[in-house]
Amino acid sequence: MNFTVLKELFAAFLRTHHFGRHFRRLALFESIAGATVSRELPPSLSQTLIAASASDVEALLASLNSRHCGLRDEEADAIREAVGANEVEHEKPLPWWAHLWHCYRNPFNLLLTLLALVSYLTDDMKATVVISSMVLLSTVMRFWQEVKSNKAADALKAMVSNTATVLRSRSETASQPDVPGRTELPIQLLVPGDVILLSAGDMIPADCRLLGAKDLFVSQAAMTGESLPVEKFAHQRDAHTFNPLELDNLVFMGTNVVSGSASAVVVATGPRSYFGALALRVGATDRAPTSFQSGVNKVSWLLIRFMFVMTPLVLFINGFTKGDWTEALLFALSVAVGLTPEMLPMIVTSTLAKGAVFLSRKKVIVKRLDAIQNFGAMDVLCTDKTGTLTQDKIVLARHVDAWGGEQDEVLELAYLNSYYQTGLKNLLDVAVLQHAEVHRELDPASNYRKVDEIPFDFTRRRMSVVVAERDDHHLLICKGAVEEVLAVCTQVRHGDAIEAMDAGLLARIRQVTAELNDEGLRVVAVAAKELPPAKDVYGLADEGELTLIGYVAFLDPPKDSTAPALKALAEHGVTVKVLTGDNERVTAKICSQVGLDSQGVMLGSDVERMTDAELAVEVERANVFARLTPAHKERIVRLLKANGHVVGFMGDGINDAPALRTADIGISVDSGVDIAKEAADIILLEKSLMVLEEGVLEGRRTFANMLKYIKMTASSNFGNVLSVLVASAFIPFLPMLPMHLLVQNLLYDISQIAIPFDNVDDDMLKSPQRWQPADIGRFMVFFGPISSIFDIGTYALMWFVFHANTPEQQTLFQSGWFVVGLLTQTLIVHMIRTPKLPFLQSRASTPLLVMGGIIMAVGIFLPMGPLAHYFKLQALPPLYFVFLPAILLAYMGLTQAMKGFYSRRFGWQ
Structure with a gap:
């Protein structure tokens, strides 16, 4: 199989396998919007x-x-x-046989299948059986894990329905x-x-x-x-x-x-x-790769490139030094198998599925499994204010005229407006309509007739209804954001008098609203005008020359959980920025109440006049953005991403949908509008910021466990290949038979099945974690050769102490290295899973400890038990087991010392 074909297969695999089926409708929307198919x-x-x-x-x-x-x-x-x-056909789950095929068809399994075929054609049935077992294990484990995660996702999906x-x-x-x-x-x-x-x-x-x-x-x-x-x-x-x-x-x-x-x-x-x-x-086209998918792609290609360099070296060295090119080819292919992280899809799927199930217990629904990793990588959380920082239990606190005095007419007009509007009813309307005494007094069903309405939109930020109380006139009632309503007012009600709006009155009016805002009240202006009953259809042009009647002011107190949640997020390296359409005074008051220190306030008007380059600088400085339109929110999130941040956005309104789609991780709530839920990656069944901390920590646990597998596989495989190269150059026989390499690799893979359920050190959860393929390469070069040192020591032990230095004694040599190689590979799981001292300062989870112990026992049993002849191994002398603990302890000691040096020099992610 040539490199180009393999690369295309692998790219297709990464595009179409997101390690667990998830909600696909939004991804499909985006595919349709950007697809080059015929419309x-x-x-x-x-x-x-x-x-x-x-x-x-x-x-x-x-x-x-x-x-x-x-x-x-x-x-x-x-x-x-x-x-x-x-339902759209694309959203339905694959039939089991198609799903099984998708679990099989990745480059790693294709390489294994190729090797199994070569082994079969060369009559090496034992190797054929072992390699086929590896393919079967990788495919079935992934299939089983994805079926489990799919069922869990379907159960979660049923909890959030549009x-x-x-x-x-x-x-x-x-x-x-x-x-x-x-x-x-x-x-x-x-x-x-x-x-x-x-x-x-x-x-x-x-x-x-x-x-x-x-x-x-x-x-x-x-x-x-x-x-x-x-x-x-x-x-x-x-x-x-x-x-x-x-x-x-x-x-x-x-x-x-x-x-x-x-x-x-x-x-x-x-x-x-x-x-x-x-x-x-x-077809199955999905959204562009996320940072998570790109990271997996880069790391996998790092290992595949390494494999394509090292495998030919092993082939040529063994071919020229041993003279048996068929055996050399089989051995080189076995080395290639040892370098492929064939368990990566299964490890990633099971780790993400475990995270999704854990979060579901916290009433967090994960729509896309790979969003969990982005949760852990998130270093900036942008959040709306209303219903997110606040309780979303709005109460009508004041109804006043333009001078701040209590005025019942304002409440009556606001009630009629909320009662008759059929567009986007929000919590402000609900709070107004809770005044049953106004309903009894007005009796709108009997005394009023709705003529028309001019619905709300996020550009005008106001809406109007037209009602007829008597047949001789119509009454247009407008309510909305203060500045937007003032923009269409030419007069103001002062007691029973009507005064023309001038600069002095406008300043006085704004002072009243500013005082209300400083109390933490959200102010909505109410204006009206009488019209002749000349028409039944009204439009935007009729929203003009209005008379300001007064204001209704609402209290939306902050949640009890907001302050501790913001503090916890800050302690975990997540910067919180508030993006709201509300005015800056109310926002500042709420932020002060929840302990969010204002580091700079920007208004939508500031955002509007800045270039992208200017705004990219300002979004880093400011943490409160007020009077924003949906486009402003989306632009801020986009520029934060361009600055290198992993950005989360939390919102539940239609005005939040563009930003939710743009963010690396969109977070909404089950009570949000349909478009917000559809755009989000994570749905909260309860509006609590504390659960965000849980999500961040679980995301980091998930990432840490996936990274363990990558580090273990990369460093262990690199060390093994170095050892093979040295042995191939100086030893007159193969240091290990192809079947030995395959069995060793199979047992090592089995020992790692429990990694998704491993414990993670608290220190690993303190800061955001991101894919850094360059660090993986450096880690591989630092830690891989450590095992080679002890492999070479094992060569010397078997060569000089046990005299396994002729082709006739190669089985003894191969058995000795087989045991050391498998035990050091299994121990590396515990050494690299933590920067601390393993077993003492940081203990692996019970499943991982048990699985590792079983595999080490099997590794010793194979050459010492009745199956040794079948695997072309032989029993080792008792003296070997005197040296074995010393080799393992020295290996652990040197690795621990190197961990300390590496952590001080480069850090430990």
Whole structure:
């Protein structure tokens, strides 16, 4: 097999195997957005979508056997039975045989299979059996671990499900007409004909035709790559448009609502959707490699390059010195097998799966297994303020006029606004609507009629509703962020009088809001104006010349766990930065309450006017960023990553989704909006920052255990090859038969199966840990030759003391080195797992100790027991076992001394 083919196979392996199946929808979204596949749809799907767009609403509903009030439950069940669940084929698990094949087809197993084939063709059946056992062990262990982790992931996935608001038709009796009833259903249960309601933050769960829309903006970046949202309408404006993605009244699975609201009927689900059709074309393409995957890639290629250099040397030295090129080839191939970390996929999978299960007990759901390692590598955590640092239990603390005096009219207008809006309802609205006494006094259902609304978006940062109290006028009520509402106010209410807004009044108003902010209160402005009842549809242009009525102020106290959690993260080397859309005064107050010292505050306006180069410097200095838009958050995270940080982002709102996608590790909560949960890698079932510390520590434990395997394999293999080179050059026979190398390697691999369950020293958890392939290479060069020193000492012992210095005595020589080689390889597991003194200052886990003891016993038993002849070994003389402890103790002593020197010089990761 030539090097190019192997490299391509290995690259494909790393792309398509993330060491455990995980949530794939977001990865597939990104693949579709960046894929170079054709965007043309099957003609039948295009025709279906275009026909749905052009069809009259009544005719479309009739063709879907539906109605405006939605399907009945039994009708939906029957349709689902016929068309299947609303799932994309790509998301389904592989059948067992395909999964088994994927576990097998990596370069390491291919090399072993090649060697087994050569052994079989040369009638070396013993070697064939041993090598086949290695392949079987590696494949089955990985398959078993991935099946376990997949089942665990599926169980965790069931705990976090995105839902859709669906209208289902119901009637009290058969004689009464059907009436719509709202219900939240998992998106997998949707069927063609379902009528759904959409609002800001929702993932669109299927391909749908809009029935009604109000200021609806949809992000279609997953489908088209367009960064800006597009506005959608209930009717197609251009009759000459035939590209489904450009049709105004169609929305597609996998896109999300940025602002506005709508009702829609489901036209296509699952593989019959646009997204499903593209998924079939993109195939198994996944998102770009993470820092974790890139690290595994680099380390693996380091070992493979080393193998491709050393193996030919072994072949030529043995071929020229021994004259038997067939035997030399088999021996060289055995050395190549010894250099391949064939257990790496299994070790990584089981280590990550163990971490995911551990975190699930802490009510943390891991959507992507390799996100655990990024958790441990994270050195900067960017977090939203509301609901993250704070309790997310907002209470309405004050309702005042523009001068700070208590004013009931402000609360009444805010109540009407929150009561009638249908867009993105947040906790502020919930806090307002909890005032039942206002509801009783106003009786909005009887005394008011909703005319229209202008939904919230993150550019305007305000929203309005228009209500009619009497038929002679309409009342537009606007509430939102103070500066954004003031921007459309020309007057201010002062008692019963209306005063024109001027610079003096504006300064006084801002002073009042600043005082409220300094108390830690979040201030929302309320403004209004009366309009003649001349129209029933209102838009952004109507939000002008308003009268400021006053403010509603909310208290969102910090969580009790926030201060100790921030302190713990700081102690573990994680810098916390607050990125919020709220104003800087409230943010500063909350930060002071939780013990986060402000090292510099930046506003969204500052971010806006800076170049990337300027902002890259400032993001290192500042740790509080306020008045940010979603684009600002994403830009800050991107520049922190460009500066070399591993960045986590924690948020739960639609405005957090871009930053969640950009971060190395996105963290959201189960109560977050759909798009935030879909973009995140980690889902918290409870909003507690303390669990982040648990995640960071578990990530570091996971990384440390994976790194142990890499270090052990690299250094041990390097030392073995050096020993083989020396022996091949000076000894007139093979220092070890190919089968001996293979058995030794198989036993060594078995001894490492328990590494994922090993203990990790507390010192190893104090700072972020990252993949550093250059350090692995240096570590290999430092520690590999130590075993070679004692291997050469063993050669001298067998040659001069036991006189195993002729081809006739080679079995004795090979048996002596086999035992020393296996025992030192097994001991290196305990020596390198910690910078401390093993067994005394740092003790391995019981499974690893037991497994190591068993393998060492087997290693001694093979030449001393009845199977010795089968493995072409022989019993060692009693004197050998006098020297053996001395060799092992000297080996451990020198390794410990070298560990101290290495740690002082380079550190120990």
